[in-house]
Each structure stands twice: as structure tokens, then as C-alpha cells.
Amino acid sequence: MKKFFWVTLVIGLGIGLIGVYERLTTEHLQANYGSIIPWGLWVALYIYFVGLSAGAFLISSLVYVFQIKKFEPLGKLSVFVALVTLFMALIFIWFDLGHMERAWRxxxxxxxxxMMAWMVWLYTIYFLVLICEAYFLLRSDFLKMGGMWKIFSLGFGSQSSEGIARDRKYVRILGSIGVPLAIMFHGGVGALFGVVSARPYWHSGLYPIIFLISALASGGALITFIFIFIQKxxxxxxxxxxSLGQLVLYFLAVDILFNISEILVGLYGAIPHHIEPFLTVMKGPFWWVFWVVQLCVGMMIPVLLLSYPKTKKNISFVFTAVLCVLVGFIGVRLNIVIPALASxxxxxxxxAYRSARFSTYYFPSLMEWLVSVFIISLGIFVFTLGLKFLPLQTKERI
Amino acid sequence: MAEDKDVHNGESLENVFSESIVSRKEFLKLTGLVSLGSLVASFSNVFSKQVEALELNSQKKHRWGMVIDLVRCVNCKACTVSCRSEHKLPPGVVYNPVVEEELGEFPNVRRRWFPKPCFQCEQPPCVPVCPVTATYKRKEDGIVVIDPHKCIGCRYCITACPYGARSFDFGEEYIADKGNDYNHIPSPEWGGVQGVREHGKAPIGTVRKCDFCLHLQDEEGNYTDLPACAKTCMGKAIHFGDFLDPESEVSKLLARRNTIRLKEELGTQPNVYYAL
Structure with missing residues (x-):
């Protein structure tokens, strides 16, 4: 099983590199997005991973800010997951830029x-807060591990109980700053879409809120998934x-409620520009992304599994449910970005102008898939290394 | 362990939360401060946007615009072609397409068409969304331009334009043969400063749009020649001029004819009118 995992990962990185090479040498020539649908798979995966990061961070704040002792074993893991998923999201959006070398602008x-400038500034600050938080969380452990690991403590911190208590206080302060930051920057990602009045499908006050709730649902699902996966x-x-399963269920329920509101209000209004994307979602060439991936896999199955008394107590069913949520939300993200643009x-x-770049049909090209495979494999690789070498799983009381 | 489990099985989330012993004061203080700051920032942001728009109007010398006479337009698409050759546009980039639509049912059918340049809106929704101010509305004459040296190619402005006036330059070439000259002739935009068109260099990888043939302006900001589309128009349907000048052809047409602008409900206030 372990061998299989590593072989898959190496193959993923290998074939992914081909895509990265193509992307860097031929720029966007081999991408399938165009000027009618300017954003594609990468942007969808970007908001997917950035949502996972915000969600994972907010789960960690249950431990470090709200001090719910029950979730203590998840604390460090969640902070690290938030870091890695943010890293993946940023690479996705970096590859999407027409001029990668101008990102500093x-x-x-x-x-x-x-809103995009706000988002970039906010997640930069959030990134720094996350790194500081991880540092204060782990530095006493680094000292304990001795040897080379001491370098990571940067020469500060102590192993004494006062030292650890002091570090915990710093973590709580950083976490308290991080909570509104995470809410703002992910709400900001939602607002990035929400403020575009040219796209009525996005242009709704609910959008930033839906982004937040879906971040909590998918981030919670990821933490649950990883926790069950690595726990012996x-x-x-x-x-x-x-409890984690129930948490995911509640967030998912609120998310479904908001989505129903969006769809019903939009459809009832029946303004052509507004309902066209909804019809694309439900009856377009990728109808199954909505009905099968998003609705069945992402929402119905997990809600049933997590609310039925017998299955919600069974670890394997909880595992299946959160895995379904994680898969389903890829569909959710794709259906946020693409249909709004596909009209x-x-x-x-x-x-009026015949060109493959002027088309309302979009399916990602091989290069786009390969780059995505590379970034996801890289993220899993970094995460596995961290899990193996970083002291993420030591248990302690506050 | 088993007994332990049984006890907790009936436990709901409420118990989980009641466990928390947050130092609420501290948390509220920190989060409150950050949220308050952001709230003030976002409100001042929205207001300053409106104020800037007002300031912009006072500095204007010209307000270049078009009145396109749909009675005279014959759907020859000479405007599209001349625009392409004027700007040396690559495949996949278009500034002024002629949009067609069929109306009615047989036998009572007709076709409707109109050339669609960038409307150089008074309230351009594409401008505020640019994260690096690469696209902006020129203070002196209201033309909306994109600085190819600043554009990072995020394509946010394409999503924000309600008229589909912007396209992304993917770096495509007309003929696979790289030695073909046409592919490398620099566009006269921005004074041709970007030089020979090459991969990895702007305008490839940036967003492009109609700029009312800005390169035909002299130093004072007056046009030495009509924009390519207006000049080529064989039916004399595209009228170009300054809306700030009451004696200009476009101002007179606006007063005399029945005109419309597209998607008025969005408040973009286009500077291109269609005379019906």
C-alpha cells in the first residue's frame, strides 16, 4: 500500500512535469481557455485549494483560539494542512497568469x-501568520528532537513548561488575528466573483458567504479525511x-441551503442573462458535473451517511462521506467558475469572430490536466514529507 | 475504552462547544480590531472610487466616441478587417467584430448586425478590477487603455467587461512558418514600443482591446486621421468624433437621430451610440 502510494506519486510528478515544461515553453498556447471563457480548470482548482486552506485553518482555530480540548489532536495537523493547501493554490494561480514574472506587481x-489586489494582500498576510503560528507551535518540539532540528527553532524558545505555555499564548494571539483574516480573504475570493456585475450568476451578496461556508465544509472534510487516513x-x-463528521454535516447543510436559495431565486427571476448559466449547469454538455458529482456525490451521499444514526458512528462510513465531499466540491468549484463565463x-x-478562443465550450487541455496533476502531486509530496519528519502528531494538553 | 465510547456517543456538538473556555475578551478585541479596520478600508475604497470618477470628468479635454449609423451599415466587415491590419492583430484577438443575429421565423425573417468596438465607457467596469492598474481610463480623453508592460495577464478584466470587448493574446500566429514576416511586425499600439512580437514578451500573454487607434493622435491629443474602422467604412456608417465639442459630427448626430447604447441598465455609459 505504501509502495503503491509512492509509485503513484512519483508517476504523478513525472508526467506532471511534462505539462509544466509545455506550459513554460509554449506559454498559454496549449491551454483551452480563451477570450469568452478566460478562466478554466486552474482557477477552479485555485479556489478549491484556497477554500480547503481557509477551512483547515478555521478548524485549527477551534483548538488554539476557542480552546476546544476535544479537537486538540487536530491542531498542528490543521495548521500544516492549511499551509500546504495554500501553497498549492498559489502555484495554481501563478501558472494561470499570462506573465508569471510580473506577479510581484x-x-x-x-x-x-x-478585489484581486485585496485578496493577494490578505493571503500574503495570512500566509505569514500561518508560518509564524506553525513556528511557535513547533519550536519546543524541534528543541526536544535535538540535532539538526534545533535549527528550525531559530535559536529561540525553550522546552520548559513556562516556555511552552508562552508559545501557546503567541499561537492564540496569532490564531485570533488569523480567524478574521481567513474569513476576510476567503470572503474576498467570493467577493472577487461577487462584484462582477457583468455576470449576474456571480453578482450576488450571498457569494462571499457561500464561499466561506463551503470552505468550512470542504476544509473540515479534508482534515477528517487526513486524520482518519493517517491514524493507526x-x-x-x-x-x-x-464529532468531526457532524461538524462537516452542519456546514454542508448550511451550504446546501444557501445554494438552493441562489438557484431558486435566480431561476424564478428568469432574466435571460441570469438563468443562462444555471441552464448550462443543469442541461449543458457537463450536466453530470452538477447532477452526479456535485449533487449526488458531493451533497446527498455525505448528508445521508453523516445523518443516518448507524453510519454516522462508523469510521469507514464517515471516511467515505468526507471523501465524497472532497470529490464533490471539485465539481462545485468548476461550476462556479466556468458556467458564468460560458455565455x-x-x-x-x-x-462574429470564428476562433477556438471564442467559444462557449470549454474542456481542459492535456497540458492543463498535466500541470494540475503536477501541482497536486507536489502538494501531497510536501505534505507527506512534513507528516513524516515534522512533529505534527505529538499530543499535549493546553 | 468501550464504555468511554458509549458515554460520548450521544454527545452532540453543543457539548463540544460548551467545553470551550475562550478568553472572549481577548479574542473579541483582536478580531474586532481587524474587522473594523477592514470595514473602514472597504467603505472608503468604494467611496473614493466614486470621487475619482467625478474628478476624472473635470480634467477632460476630449470625449472621443462614435455614433454608428445602423441604417447605413451594410455588413461588409471592412471595419473588422482594416482594424486587424492596422493593429497587426494575431489570430484569437479581435477589437471590432461585426455581431450578427437572425430574427423572426420564416417567411418573416431578417438579419440584424452591428460593428462592436470597445465602447470606452464613462464608468468602465473593467478598470477598477485590474489588480495592478494596468488598464485605466485616460484622464484627457476618456479612452480606456491597457499598458502591456504592466498587465500580468490575470484576465479578470475580461470577465468584468459586459460587452466582450477584450481578448487575451495567446501568442498564436497566422502561418506555422515562424519566418513569416506578418507575425513579427510590431503593432503600432503604444508607439510600437514593445517592438518585434516574440514569445514571452508583451503583448503576448496580456489582454488586448480596441483603443480608438490611439496611435493616430498627435501630441495635442487631436486625431491626424480617422481610426481605421471609421476611415474604411464604405457606407459611412461609423462616425467618429468628440462628444465634448457641440459642433462635432457625432454631437450633431446624437441630437438629430434616435440612438441607443447597449446594456444601459449596467450604468457603464458607453461612448459608442447606435443610430437606428
Whole structure:
């Protein structure tokens, strides 16, 4: 099993590198997005991973800010997951840029009328907060491990109980700053779409809120998934896993409620520009992403598994449920980004200028898939290394 | 262990939360401060956007715009072609397509068409979304331009434009043969400063749009020649001029004819009118 995991990972990195090479040498030539649908798979995966990061961080705040002792074993793991998923998200959006070498411009010459500039600034600060938090969380452990690991403590910190208590206080302060930051930056990602009045499908006050709730649902699912996956003594934590499952269920329920509201209000209004994306989602060429991936796998199955008394207490069913949530939310993210763009702004635009770049149909190209495989494999690789070498699983009381 | 489990099985989330012993004061203080700061920032952001728009109007010398006479337009698409050759546009990039639509049912059918340049809106929704101010509305004449040296290629502005006026330059070439000259002739945009068109260099990898043939302006900001589309128009349907000048052809047409602008409900206030 372990061998299989590593072989898959190495193959993923290997074939992914081909895509990265193609992307760097031929730029966007081999991508399938165009000028009608300017954002594709990478942007969808970017909001997917950035949502996982915000969600995972908010789960960690249950431990370090709200001090719920029950979730203590998840604390360090969640902070690390938040870091790795943010790292993956940033690589995705970096590869999506037309000029990767100009990314610094958003930091040094930002236009704060743009939600995108806000988002970049906020997640930079969030990234720094996360790194500081991870440092204060782990530095006493680094000292304990001795040897080379002492380097990571940067020469500060102590192993004494006062030292650890002091570190915990810093973590709580950083976590308290991080909670509104995570809410703001992920709400900001939602607002990035929400403020675009040209796309009525996005242009709704609910959008930033939906982003937050879905971040909590998917981030919670990821933490649960990883925790069950890596835990050897699963029975010992069965109660914790159940609570996590219920947490995911509640977030998922609120998310479904908000989505129903969005869809019904939009459809009832029946403004052509507004309902067109909804119809694309439900009856378009990728109808199954909505009905099968998003609705069945991402919502119905996990809700049933997590609410039925017999299955919600069974670790394997909880595991299946959160895995379904994780798969389903890829569909959710794709259906946020692409359908809103997949309609002509002005009727006849696609026929007016014939080009593959002017099309309302989008399916990611091989290069886009390969780059995605690379970034995801890289993320899993970094995460596995961290899990193996970093003291993420030591248990302690506050 | 087993007994332990049984006890907790009936436990709901409420118990989990009641366990928490947050120092609420501390948490609220920190989060409250950060949230308050962000709230103030976002509100001042929205207001300053409106104020800037007002300031912009006072500095204007010209307000270049078009009145496109749909009675005179014959759907020859000469405007699209001349625009392409003027700007040396690559495949996949278009500034001024002619949009067509069929109306009615047989036998009562007709076709409707209109050229669609960038409307150089008074309230351009594409401008505030740019994270690096690469696209902006020129203070002196209201033309919306993209600085190819600043654009990072995020394509946010394409999603924000309600008229589909922007396209991304993917670096495509007309003929696979790389030695073909046409592919490398620099576009006159921005004074041709970006030089020979090459991979990895702007305008490839940036967003492009119609700029009312800005390169035909002299130093004072007056046009030495009509924009390519207006000049080529054989039916004399595309009228180009300054809306700030009451004696200009476009101002007179606006007063005389029945005109419309597209998607008025979005408040973008296009500077291109269609005369019906």
C-alpha cells in the first residue's frame, strides 16, 4: 500500500512535469481557455485549494483560539494542512497568469479598488501568520528532537513548561488575528466573483458567504479525511471522528441551503442573462458535473451517511462521506467558475469572430490536466514529507 | 475504552462547544480590531472610487466616441478587417467584430448586425478590477487603455467587461512558418514600443482591446486621421468624433437621430451610440 502510494506519486510528478515544461515553453498556447471563457480548470482548482486552506485553518482555530480540548489532536495537523493547501493554490494561480514574472506587481503596485489586489494582500498576510503560528507551535518540539532540528527553532524558545505555555499564548494571539483574516480573504475570493456585475450568476451578496461556508465544509472534510487516513489507532479517536463528521454535516447543510436559495431565486427571476448559466449547469454538455458529482456525490451521499444514526458512528462510513465531499466540491468549484463565463456577453459574439478562443465550450487541455496533476502531486509530496519528519502528531494538553 | 465510547456517543456538538473556555475578551478585541479596520478600508475604497470618477470628468479635454449609423451599415466587415491590419492583430484577438443575429421565423425573417468596438465607457467596469492598474481610463480623453508592460495577464478584466470587448493574446500566429514576416511586425499600439512580437514578451500573454487607434493622435491629443474602422467604412456608417465639442459630427448626430447604447441598465455609459 505504501509502495503503491509512492509509485503513484512519483508517476504523478513525472508526467506532471511534462505539462509544466509545455506550459513554460509554449506559454498559454496549449491551454483551452480563451477570450469568452478566460478562466478554466486552474482557477477552479485555485479556489478549491484556497477554500480547503481557509477551512483547515478555521478548524485549527477551534483548538488554539476557542480552546476546544476535544479537537486538540487536530491542531498542528490543521495548521500544516492549511499551509500546504495554500501553497498549492498559489502555484495554481501563478501558472494561470499570462506573465508569471510580473506577479510581484500585485504586491508592490496594487490597485485597492480591485478585489484581486485585496485578496493577494490578505493571503500574503495570512500566509505569514500561518508560518509564524506553525513556528511557535513547533519550536519546543524541534528543541526536544535535538540535532539538526534545533535549527528550525531559530535559536529561540525553550522546552520548559513556562516556555511552552508562552508559545501557546503567541499561537492564540496569532490564531485570533488569523480567524478574521481567513474569513476576510476567503470572503474576498467570493467577493472577487461577487462584484462582477457583468455576470449576474456571480453578482450576488450571498457569494462571499457561500464561499466561506463551503470552505468550512470542504476544509473540515479534508482534515477528517487526513486524520482518519493517517491514524493507526482509529478506535481511540472514534468519538473525535464522529464529532468531526457532524461538524462537516452542519456546514454542508448550511451550504446546501444557501445554494438552493441562489438557484431558486435566480431561476424564478428568469432574466435571460441570469438563468443562462444555471441552464448550462443543469442541461449543458457537463450536466453530470452538477447532477452526479456535485449533487449526488458531493451533497446527498455525505448528508445521508453523516445523518443516518448507524453510519454516522462508523469510521469507514464517515471516511467515505468526507471523501465524497472532497470529490464533490471539485465539481462545485468548476461550476462556479466556468458556467458564468460560458455565455456570450452579446448574442452572436461567438459567430462574429470564428476562433477556438471564442467559444462557449470549454474542456481542459492535456497540458492543463498535466500541470494540475503536477501541482497536486507536489502538494501531497510536501505534505507527506512534513507528516513524516515534522512533529505534527505529538499530543499535549493546553 | 468501550464504555468511554458509549458515554460520548450521544454527545452532540453543543457539548463540544460548551467545553470551550475562550478568553472572549481577548479574542473579541483582536478580531474586532481587524474587522473594523477592514470595514473602514472597504467603505472608503468604494467611496473614493466614486470621487475619482467625478474628478476624472473635470480634467477632460476630449470625449472621443462614435455614433454608428445602423441604417447605413451594410455588413461588409471592412471595419473588422482594416482594424486587424492596422493593429497587426494575431489570430484569437479581435477589437471590432461585426455581431450578427437572425430574427423572426420564416417567411418573416431578417438579419440584424452591428460593428462592436470597445465602447470606452464613462464608468468602465473593467478598470477598477485590474489588480495592478494596468488598464485605466485616460484622464484627457476618456479612452480606456491597457499598458502591456504592466498587465500580468490575470484576465479578470475580461470577465468584468459586459460587452466582450477584450481578448487575451495567446501568442498564436497566422502561418506555422515562424519566418513569416506578418507575425513579427510590431503593432503600432503604444508607439510600437514593445517592438518585434516574440514569445514571452508583451503583448503576448496580456489582454488586448480596441483603443480608438490611439496611435493616430498627435501630441495635442487631436486625431491626424480617422481610426481605421471609421476611415474604411464604405457606407459611412461609423462616425467618429468628440462628444465634448457641440459642433462635432457625432454631437450633431446624437441630437438629430434616435440612438441607443447597449446594456444601459449596467450604468457603464458607453461612448459608442447606435443610430437606428
Amino acid at each position: 500585485v504586491l508592490l503596485t496594487p490597485n485597492f479598488h480591485s 489507532d482509529k478506535e481511540k479517536y472514534s468519538e473525535l471522528i464522529q 456570450e456577453e452579446i448574442k452572436g459574439l461567438v459567430e
